[in-house]
Amino acid sequence: MDVVTVLVPVQTDEGEPIAAGTEGTVVAVWAEGTAFDIEFDEPVLGLATVSSGSVARLGD
Numbered sequence: 001m002d003v004v005t006v007l008v009p010v011q012t013d014e015g016e017p018i019a020a021g022t023e024g025t026v027v028a029v030w031a032e033g034t035a036f037d038i039e040f041d042e043p044v045l046g047l048a049t050v051s052s053g054s055v056a057r058l059g060d
Contacts, residue, residue, distance in 0.1 A: 006048075024038040
């Protein structure tokens with residue numbers, strides 16, 4: 001599973017805010033990579049579906 005950082009603010013599926021720059025782990029890939037489910041541990045534990053243009057893989 002890839003570790004990524006979000007480039008824009010997003011919300012978890014429960015509506016909790018996740019700031020741009022937050023790291024998370026990709027747990028699912030949708031529509032041939034056009035979106036990802038990303039699991040965050042901090043600042044809150046949550047899952048968010050994020051478009052591919054809004055994330056960057058760490059280490060790239």
